[in-house]
Amino acid sequence: MAVLINQETxxxxxxxxxxxGTLQTRVMKEYGTKVVAGxxxxxxxxxxxxxxxxxxxxxxxxxxxxxxxxxxxxxxxAKDACFEAVDNGIKFLVLTTxxxxxxxxxxxxxxxxSRGTKVLGPGSPGLIAxxxxxxxAHPTRMFIEGRVxxxxxxxxxxxxxxxxxxxxxxxxxxxxGIGGGPIWGLTQQEIIGxxxxxxxxxxxxxxxxxxxxxxxxxAEFIATNVTKPVVGLIVGRAAPEGKSLGHAxxxxxxxxxxxxxxxxxxxxAGVHIAKTLQEMVQIIKGLRGN
Amino acid sequence: xxxYEFQGKRIFKxxxxxxxxxxxxxxxxxxxxxxxxAVLKTQVxxxxxxxxxxxxIWDSSSKLSELLQDMFSQxxxxxxxxxxxxxxxxxxxxxxxxxxxxxxxxxxxxLVASSAxxxxxxxxAQENPGKIITLPIDPFLGPTAYQxxxxxxxxxxxxxxxxxxxxxxxxAVYSSYDATLVEINPLALTPTGLVALDAKIxxxxxxxxxxxKLFSLLVNEQQSLARGDRESEEAKPDTITYxxxxxxxxxxxxxxxxxxxxxxxxxxxGEEAAxxxxxGSITNxxxxxxxxxxxxxxxxxxxxxxxxxxGFNRMDDMAEGILGYREDNNxxxxxxxxxxxxxxxxxxxxxxxAGIPTYDDLLGAVREVVALAKEK
Numbered sequence: 001m002a003v004l005i006n007q008e009t010x011x012x013x014x015x016x017x018x019x020x021g022t023l024q025t026r027v028m029k030e031y032g033t034k035v036v037a038g039x040x041x042x043x044x045x046x047x048x049x050x051x052x053x054x055x056x057x058x059x060x061x062x063x064x065x066x067x068x069x070x071x072x073x074x075x076x077x078a079k080d081a082c083f084e085a086v087d088n089g090i091k092f093l094v095l096t097t098x099x100x101x102x103x104x105x106x107x108x109x110x111x112x113x114s115r116g117t118k119v120l121g122p123g124s125p126g127l128i129a130x131x132x133x134x135x136x137a138h139p140t141r142m143f144i145e146g147r148v149x150x151x152x153x154x155x156x157x158x159x160x161x162x163x164x165x166x167x168x169x170x171x172x173x174x175x176x177g178i179g180g181g182p183i184w185g186l187t188q189q190e191i192i193g194x195x196x197x198x199x200x201x202x203x204x205x206x207x208x209x210x211x212x213x214x215x216x217x218x219a220e221f222i223a224t225n226v227t228k229p230v231v232g233l234i235v236g237r238a239a240p241e242g243k244s245l246g247h248a249x250x251x252x253x254x255x256x257x258x259x260x261x262x263x264x265x266x267x268x269a270g271v272h273i274a275k276t277l278q279e280m281v282q283i284i285k286g287l288r289g290n
Numbered sequence: 291x292x293x294y295e296f297q298g299k300r301i302f303k304x305x306x307x308x309x310x311x312x313x314x315x316x317x318x319x320x321x322x323x324x325x326x327x328a329v330l331k332t333q334v335x336x337x338x339x340x341x342x343x344x345x346x347i348w349d350s351s352s353k354l355s356e357l358l359q360d361m362f363s364q365x366x367x368x369x370x371x372x373x374x375x376x377x378x379x380x381x382x383x384x385x386x387x388x389x390x391x392x393x394x395x396x397x398x399x400x401l402v403a404s405s406a407x408x409x410x411x412x413x414x415a416q417e418n419p420g421k422i423i424t425l426p427i428d429p430f431l432g433p434t435a436y437q438x439x440x441x442x443x444x445x446x447x448x449x450x451x452x453x454x455x456x457x458x459x460x461x462a463v464y465s466s467y468d469a470t471l472v473e474i475n476p477l478a479l480t481p482t483g484l485v486a487l488d489a490k491i492x493x494x495x496x497x498x499x500x501x502x503k504l505f506s507l508l509v510n511e512q513q514s515l516a517r518g519d520r521e522s523e524e525a526k527p528d529t530i531t532y533x534x535x536x537x538x539x540x541x542x543x544x545x546x547x548x549x550x551x552x553x554x555x556x557x558x559x560g561e562e563a564a565x566x567x568x569x570g571s572i573t574n575x576x577x578x579x580x581x582x583x584x585x586x587x588x589x590x591x592x593x594x595x596x597x598x599x600x601g602f603n604r605m606d607d608m609a610e611g612i613l614g615y616r617e618d619n620n621x622x623x624x625x626x627x628x629x630x631x632x633x634x635x636x637x638x639x640x641x642x643x644a645g646i647p648t649y650d651d652l653l654g655a656v657r658e659v660v661a662l663a664k665e666k
Binding site for chain 2: 027102113137181184207209212217237240246250278
């Protein structure tokens with residue numbers, strides 16, 4: 001099954017004609033993702049990587065069955081594109097765009113929630129269900145099919161973990177990147193909830209980082225709702241205090257948001273804590289009994 | 291961007307939020323329009339100003355010029371005092387806390403209010419958690435009438451019409467200025483009504499392109515006050531994050547999470563990073579070039595590690611940036627590059643041809659760069 005996507009997912013790419021949109025569309029298509037249409041206002045009736053491009057989502061829907069959108073639309077236009085996707089009944093929207101003003105992000109997510117659309121992002125690297133579907137930027141060789149579900153704020157860190165697990169022969173059911181914040185659509189906790197229900201996931205990996213309180217909230221959720229083993233890695237143990245480290249959400253203020261506080265909360269919730277990727281491999285091998 | 295209190299209060303005043311009558315003083319001899327008793331407040335961007343002695347009362351027993359002289363010679367947590375806001379003293383019946391901000395995990399705006407104002411909200415949360423109410427605000431509706439009535443009741447205010455005006459004005463500032471926080475602490479109940487005795491406003495830097503006029507006004511004002519004390523807030527042409535640290539291993543990463551992991555691994559390997567440097571969402575050869583220039587400016591850097599694992603970021607672009615920098619500059623320190631991900635075949639080929647081997651294994655690259663730093 002995997003979570004959120006599978007081999008049947010039919011994808012529309014918003015912003016397909018941009019440099020990133022075009023390259024990622026090609027890689028997704030090569031991976032086997034069913035990319036059926038693209039939208040860029042003013043570029044209708046063109047073809048990108050063999051995919052028909054439309055001016056509006058509604059026009060694309062007249063010709064194709066679509067259930068999921070991935071958006072590469074740049075910051076100033078991102079909000080409008082999201083409203084359009086939501087208004088057209090899209091149930092799952094992957095928003096890769098970074099740098100969208102906070103007030104726009106809140107409007108996007110509120111609007112989507114009120115109409116039953118799930119938003120992954122903003123600033124999401126996307127997600128990959130190895131062997132089935134890739135929706136986003138995950139480098140393909142770093143992932144193989146298997147039964148470990150991974151959720152991460154950082155895209156690059158989830159590739160790093162995917163690469164290490166794959167090299168150790170540990171496959172993944174789905175690897176999901178929720179974005180670096182400071183505002184999120186789907187949260188760590190919600191993705192963990194999906195993995196808990198997913199019959200193809202046996203072990204859950206939570207990749208967290210310093211700053212905010214999302215890991216602590218996930219810990220509370222895990223303690224009462226999750227029966228599958230969870231392995232956690234929190235990066236930023238060596239981070240200086242009071243400085244934002246590339247992710248808006250990643251800043252330590254006093255003792256709040258430190259790696260130590262998060263590791264403590266997760267440990268209490270029964271999460272197996274790994275300090276390095278190599279330790280993570282050992283823990284997962286132990287849990288699987290090999 | 292964080293605003294000075296006087297900037298926040300000017301915005302409040304322009305939006306019909308009552309503030310005390312006041313004058314901004316930028317030199318000890320400047321004539322002022324406020325009579326004693328008055329409150330003199332240093333204008334600094336660091337927090338905890340009151341406890342650090344940055345607020346003084348001017349009454350008939352004290353001499354203004356001496357007070358000002360004294361305050362201007364202060365440094366508050368390292369920040370020199372360049373301006374003082376003199377405000378007439380108001381009679382306070384009660385102090386409340388009121389703010390509007392957002393909660394990232396639930397993606398909602400929230401109105402936060404407490405009847406125990408005048409101290410930091412973190413302290414209220416610790417000592418009187420029951421006295422804080424947090425109400426979600428719909429971005430398409432704004433604060434609703436029933437929410438305002440609820441706040442009025444919680445604060446013990448009989449007349450909710452005045453509070454309604456105030457909350458609506460505060461929300462208007464929050465949304466039309468693209469603020470991430472508007473805070474009034476304390477909000478004073480006086481015999482003549484509600485008055486904002488302090489103003490804390492944070493603006494969303496990501497909104498700068500559409501708030502250009504507002505930002506340039508506020509930034510210019512802050513720069514002319516700081517007179518070179520603070521680093522320039524000018525917009526950078528890229529999205530690089532650079533944070534100096536105290537070690538000897540220079541670090542550049544193309545992802546925040548991987549960058550933080552690498553910091554930890556460098557420390558575990560017995561060295562410390564000289565900096566954190568992450569390329570952010572805009573990556574092209576020039577951004578890599580600029581990142582190398584920024585990191586190598588630091589004379590403490592003994593070896594440089596570039597950690598790349600491309601998703602959206604392309605390795606051909608990164609190779610072009612690294613090789614371009616090496617061609618234009620005489621690299622005096624050893625360079626270790628870990629490269630994999632999108633377009634890696636092309637990127638690695640370019641690096642190979644230039645005689646720079648690339649690593650695939652992060653831990654191996656970290657060990658190598660730490661060993662090289664220790665040799666020096």
